[in-house]
Amino acid sequence: MQDKKIIAIYGKGGIGKSSTASNIAAACADEGYKVMIIGCDPKSDSSINLLGGKRIPTILGLLK
Template sequence: MTVTLPSHSTRPADGEGSVQVHQDDSLHIEEGALVLAVYGKGGIGKSTTSSNLSAAFSKLGKRVLQIGCDPKHDSTFTLTKCMVPTVIDTLEE
């Protein structure tokens, strides 16, 4: 699935450095859900909330993919209890 951010948004930004992203209706996703937690401000609970939702849906038998690009490893550590290289670390190699 590809999410394309428009070069200009018809909707107002909801915070510093953030843009509202909506699912493309042409994808016809009926039995799935796409949840994005994107926001420019740190320390508001994005990683904690995303990790808790991922764990809860997984326990309900749902297939879950959580991709975290936070350089502080917040989601990775919350879910795995270990420090592994971040996406940024991997790309810099």
């Protein structure tokens, strides 16, 4: 069984956190790893970058 890894990226707005997280997740998925991105930024949906522009339900939307 593989050890699970958790990576958290924090920082000031506009420095590329979402782009970096999306690119790391895509690269890991290409290598066969299971990945999950949880974004809590109401201004930016990072899943759009991974799904070719397709929107999926957000956590905030599901909680309403």
